[in-house]
Amino acid sequence: MSKRSEPKPWWLYRGSGEPNDNIGRLPPPPSWRKSKGPALERQLTSGGGPRPRFEASDEVIDMVNTALYLRRPLLVTGKPGSGKSSLAEAVAWELQLGRLLRWPINTRSTLQEGLYRYDAIGRLQEASLRRERGQTGASVAAEPDITQFLQLGPLGTALAPSKHPRVLLIDEIDKSDIDLPNDLLNVFEEGEFEVPELSRLIRTGADDKVAVRTLDGEVVPTDKGWVQCHAFPLVIMTSNGEREFPPAFLRRCLQLDLKEPGREQLQDIVRVHLGEEAVASSGALIQTFLERRSKETLATDQLLNAIYLATRVPGVQQDMETLQDVILKSLGSLGTP
Template identity: 80%
Template structure:
């Protein structure tokens, strides 16, 4: 990870952790990345939590800005603990884009899960209850409002129309089944998707304008049953490098390889999280960490755990050797005999 230089004039994301509203200065998208959703107002906010701790290099900052300008997803590859997930939080905080949406991926994850969920069973149960009440009261029960049983997923919420982009973290996409990356292509390209349960109402003349609930608990408008974004979300996908992706998928992404932080960067990370005093006491643990990491797979948070114990827990520094053995276990050997 290289040092960070002074912010460049074209940078919207500066990587310094200072919230600002320059996202409003982002120019229109390229002509081949036009969207059709309305520009609904959404307040810019960094949220109420503590600021994220992330040390961004020039390469990271430039790729994030390039993704913002081109409206393209960013595929971030790196070893566990290299800060891949923290990047999404840092960008959302600085640009005041709200809390990042998260979609953790596993082998059972599907595009449908990311877009929206329809609780058909819940609606059927509600219809049965209303029918019973109607019979008891001698009235005809109306069908339950379908809007109450639809909710956008993290990807669907990121695509809900808004003046400013949302930040979406698709975490560990390399854990997905073989089809998911290709399934995402059309949604990434078009920035829209259909909710058939709503579009059927339009075709039957039952309704022409419905809203759907987002993960935030807000209501997003649909266009004849379609959710169409206005501002393409900043999609950050993380990968531990455990698989290869299809060329068509890679062609639509910008790629960032997060290198393991060296000694200087680790000291900066310790300073950010634990303060200057912790850096002064960290030297023996930092040396032990770097020595072991040269042979095994270790994550930065393992080092932070050790430094926290020896600087914040009285007496823990006297058990350095046992702490190193306990906390600096290779991640590559977990689960193996």
């Protein structure tokens, strides 16, 4: 990871960690990336919580901004602990694009899960309960509103119409079923998706502008059963390199490989999290970490854990030689005898 230079004029995300309103300078998308949804106004926010800590190089900042301008997903690869997820948090925070939307992936994840959740059983139970109340003479409301049982998922919320883009983290997509990357292609390309349950209602004469709930608890409109984005979200997908992806999927993505931080970058990371004094007193631990990492799989947060114990816990020094062997255990050997 190379050292960051002075901000470039075209950068919206600068990697400074300080919130800014640069997203207002984002120009219209390329002609081949037009969207259809309305530009709903919303209050910009840093998303709450503590400021994310991420040391971004020029290469990383260049790629994030390129993805923003081109409205393309960013596929980020790197070893565990290289900061892939932290990058998404840092971008959402600095550009004040709301709470980071997260979609952790496993072998059972489906496109449907990311788009929306419909509790059909809950709606049937509610309808049955209302019928029973009617039979006993109690007042009964109309058929339960479908929108009470439907909520957008993380991908669906990212695609909800809004003036400014949301940031979506699709974490560890390499763990997905083999079909999921291909299933995402059309959604990434078009920026819209259908909710069939709403489309069927419209064919029976229901309102074609039904509103649905997002993961944030907001209410956004649909158009004839379709959720359509106005601003394409910044989608950051992480991969630990456990599988290859189809060429059609890779063609629609920008790719960034996060390199492991060197000594200088590790010192910067320690400085940000634990202060200058921790950097001054942890030279030996950093050296041990670098030597072991050259032969084994280690993550940066393991080093931070070791330095925290060494510099923040009184009386632990006499046990640090043993503890660092436990904390700096190779990730490649976890779970082996």
